[in-house]
Amino acid sequence: MSKRKISIEDIARQAGVSHSTVSRALRDSPLISAKVREEIKKLAQEMNYVPNAIAQSLQNQRTYTVGVVVTSIADPFFGELVEGIEQVAKQAGLNLLLSASHGDFEQEIAAIENFHYRRVDGILIADSRISKHYTQQLTPFTVPTVLINIDTEDKDDIFHSVAIDDRLGGSLAVEHLIKLGHNAIGYLGVGDGSKAEQQRLEGYKMALNQAGLPQNPDWVAIFHRDQETINDIDIGKKMLSQLVAAGVTGIFCYNDMVAVGALLACKELGISVPQDLSLVGFDNIALASYITPPLTTVSQRMSEMGEVAMTMLLDLFQGKTVENQILSPFLVKRASSATVIVRKNSAISV
Amino acid sequence: MSKRKISIEDIARQAGVSHSTVSRALRDSPLISAKVREEIKKLAQEMNYVPNAIAQSLQNQRTYTVGVVVTSIADPFFGELVEGIEQVAKQAGLNLLLSASHGDFEQEIAAIENFHYRRVDGILIADSRISKHYTQQLTPFTVPTVLINIDTEDKDDIFHSVAIDDRLGGSLAVEHLIKLGHNAIGYLGVGDGSKAEQQRLEGYKMALNQAGLPQNPDWVAIFHRDQETINDIDIGKKMLSQLVAAGVTGIFCYNDMVAVGALLACKELGISVPQDLSLVGFDNIALASYITPPLTTVSQRMSEMGEVAMTMLLDLFQGKTVENQILSPFLVKRASSATVIVRKNSAISV
DNA sequence: CTGTTAGCGCGTTCAT
DNA sequence: ATGAACGCGCTAACAG
Numbered sequence: 228m229s230k231r232k233i234s235i236e237d238i239a240r241q242a243g244v245s246h247s248t249v250s251r252a253l254r255d256s257p258l259i260s261a262k263v264r265e266e267i268k269k270l271a272q273e274m275n276y277v278p279n280a281i282a283q284s285l286q287n288q289r290t291y292t293v294g295v296v297v298t299s300i301a302d303p304f305f306g307e308l309v310e311g312i313e314q315v316a317k318q319a320g321l322n323l324l325l326s327a328s329h330g331d332f333e334q335e336i337a338a339i340e341n342f343h344y345r346r347v348d349g350i351l352i353a354d355s356r357i358s359k360h361y362t363q364q365l366t367p368f369t370v371p372t373v374l375i376n377i378d379t380e381d382k383d384d385i386f387h388s389v390a391i392d393d394r395l396g397g398s399l400a401v402e403h404l405i406k407l408g409h410n411a412i413g414y415l416g417v418g419d420g421s422k423a424e425q426q427r428l429e430g431y432k433m434a435l436n437q438a439g440l441p442q443n444p445d446w447v448a449i450f451h452r453d454q455e456t457i458n459d460i461d462i463g464k465k466m467l468s469q470l471v472a473a474g475v476t477g478i479f480c481y482n483d484m485v486a487v488g489a490l491l492a493c494k495e496l497g498i499s500v501p502q503d504l505s506l507v508g509f510d511n512i513a514l515a516s517y518i519t520p521p522l523t524t525v526s527q528r529m530s531e532m533g534e535v536a537m538t539m540l541l542d543l544f545q546g547k548t549v550e551n552q553i554l555s556p557f558l559v560k561r562a563s564s565a566t567v568i569v570r571k572n573s574a575i576s577v
Numbered sequence: 578m579s580k581r582k583i584s585i586e587d588i589a590r591q592a593g594v595s596h597s598t599v600s601r602a603l604r605d606s607p608l609i610s611a612k613v614r615e616e617i618k619k620l621a622q623e624m625n626y627v628p629n630a631i632a633q634s635l636q637n638q639r640t641y642t643v644g645v646v647v648t649s650i651a652d653p654f655f656g657e658l659v660e661g662i663e664q665v666a667k668q669a670g671l672n673l674l675l676s677a678s679h680g681d682f683e684q685e686i687a688a689i690e691n692f693h694y695r696r697v698d699g700i701l702i703a704d705s706r707i708s709k710h711y712t713q714q715l716t717p718f719t720v721p722t723v724l725i726n727i728d729t730e731d732k733d734d735i736f737h738s739v740a741i742d743d744r745l746g747g748s749l750a751v752e753h754l755i756k757l758g759h760n761a762i763g764y765l766g767v768g769d770g771s772k773a774e775q776q777r778l779e780g781y782k783m784a785l786n787q788a789g790l791p792q793n794p795d796w797v798a799i800f801h802r803d804q805e806t807i808n809d810i811d812i813g814k815k816m817l818s819q820l821v822a823a824g825v826t827g828i829f830c831y832n833d834m835v836a837v838g839a840l841l842a843c844k845e846l847g848i849s850v851p852q853d854l855s856l857v858g859f860d861n862i863a864l865a866s867y868i869t870p871p872l873t874t875v876s877q878r879m880s881e882m883g884e885v886a887m888t889m890l891l892d893l894f895q896g897k898t899v900e901n902q903i904l905s906p907f908l909v910k911r912a913s914s915a916t917v918i919v920r921k922n923s924a925i926s927v
Numbered sequence: 928c929t930g931t932t933a934g935c936g937c938g939t940t941c942a943t
Numbered sequence: 944a945t946g947a948a949c950g951c952g953c954t955a956a957c958a959g
Contacts, residue, residue, distance in 0.1 A: 282952035632936035
């Protein structure tokens with residue numbers, strides 16, 4: 228903003244009218260003769276007038292901006308989410324202020340306070356790093372806020388939320404394996420203590436129960452975190468063997484990265500997927516469809532999630548009462564899962 | 578902003594001073610006695626005062642906000658870029674206004690005008706959809722702007738840029754194959770008419786020249802676009818066979834997706850990589866490291882690109898003169914490329 | 928229909 | 944060291 232832009236007063240002077248006449252003309256006020264309105268609009272055009280949103284915001288008490296906090300922008304997962312958010316925001320004439328928290332609680336709080344400072348009209352938060360802290364730290368919050376995929380325990384009147392039905396997702400994965408004839412089905416988890424993992428595991432158990440299939444503690448392998456420095460792929464790699472040793476023929480993995488890790492471990496161990504072992508992931512990341520074999524997985528459609536969350540925010544702006552949403556994931560069948568091949572001899576060789 | 582937040586006047590009234598005293602106290606003005614300064618700060622804290630960035634901006638003529646236009650947020654490529662941008666922006670106390678153009682020229686212009694309207698301090702554009710149009714449409718632009726990976730032809734005084742050295746990238750890929758003993762090296766391109774492709778091809782030729790290796794028109798396969806509806810993977814799939822038929826033992830692919838397509842075609846044709854054929858990609862997308870075999874590729878480090886671009890913008894804010902940057906890519910060696918195996922008989926079988 | 932005035936919240940000069 | 948007054952650019956209430 229080195230050169231100050233021209234204002235409505237500049238064009239008022241030029242037109243020989245008052246600045247409020249210009250303001251009205253530009254806003255298509257009915258209180259203006261059609262003639263001067265067109266004249267002024269033309270003049271504004273000629274003078275390259277660009278209205279000042281800052282001044283308008285100060286007056287309107289509305290910034291037409293929403294703040295978005297995600298863990299990481301580089302994560303394709305959140306990328307899709309933001310894409311969905313952006314799409315409906317743009318359509319509604321709203322702008323996005325984006326901030327990454329990198330899973331750090333401090334940074335997340337800082338981002339939210341910054342949004343507050345900038346007087347955003349609403350806030351979207353997609354980050355699992357939070358919990359009850361919210362209730363304390365963010366109490367003085369009057370800005371409409373929608374939490375995405377976050378365990379929202381209380382404060383239902385202030386915080387709204389949209390989340391995925393992880394239990395359903397787990398069930399879908401396991402039911403799929405059951406249909407394929409598996410009856411020794413394992414679960415491979417990362418042990419991050421998240422509600423998501425807890426519920427996917429629940430879905431796993433539920434599906435087994437419902438099918439009357441046996442359950443075995445040895446079939447559930449959840450990584451024990453001593454240090455935070457391990458990634459999901461390596462978890463999958465490490466944990467696979469013990470499940471195989473326990474005799475499972477199909478495994479539901481907490482997410483796709485874990486499944487990819489398991490797949491890599493299979494290759495090293497000479498276990499062929501899906502002939503010897505079926506794998507099902509969760510998330511449907513892009514990688515899932517390109518890897519060999521392509522991964523059967525539960526898909527979340529993050530962009531839809533973003534759209535729903537942003538739409539919810541729009542409803543809140545209009546004073547509507549909104550209900551927390553739980554989105555249903557769905558199964559994407561690919562080549563990493565197949566019907567069980569019964570072979571008495573080769574089974575021993577594993 | 579349903580409930581109006583408290584202002585400096587509110588806390589001035591409470592403290593029994595004028596609002597300008599409060600303003601000064603909060604900004605650590607030396608014109609204030611240390612005592613009242615602390616008192617007022619404490620009071621502000623108690624009253625949950627949050628300064629109004631909008632009002633400040635109107636006064637300062639500075640929004641501490643930069644606008645970012647990318648083709649797609651969901652694209653991991655741009656995700657990384659934005660992550661880099663965001664990181665240095667945050668550190669400098671700047672905010673990001675994000676917008677996606679989806680490769681649509683209209684949307685891109687609209688985004689930029691919107692940024693203009695919102696009085697951003699600077700703009701970053703990462704989208705290839707543009708060209709000379711800029712010179713015309715965006716002439717009245719006084720906002721510091723940095724173009725990322727865009728052919729910036731003229732207007733060097735207004736637009737600044739950071740881009741990758743595609744020619745060097747092409748050379749690196751081909752030199753690598755040469756070192757491995759290949760002497761019939763092909764290029765597989767998408768034919769999108771971009772400067773990037775043109776320069777990567779140039780790098781390919783340059784490397785061959787420099788090594789004194791033969792060149793053959795049949796070794797360069799560039800897809801001819803009749804319709805826009807084909808993706809890079811399918812291009813790679815389609816074009817591979819003709820290069821193989823031409824007798825190449827190594828192929829430099831325009832990007833990783835093309836290389837992945839080529840790889841899939843190899844699997845179908847029974848060509849084993851890297852034993853029969855070496856493949857090198859470009860971009861180093863996440864997928865490249867997970868596919869089988871992992872892909873040798875030229876890496877761009879988009880996050881660095883974002884950091885550099887944002888840093889350049891910061892320099893511009895400080896009135897420094899900046900130079901357009903060209904970043905050097907580097908080779909990432911993986912299992913899709915290997916030394917040539919000379920075998921007289923099997924060579925015929927291809 | 929149009930002009931005058933006030934105020935959104937804040938920073939800053941000009942007095943004192 | 945502090946208060947009064949003005950302006951950033953715009954919208955809206957109030958006069959005419």
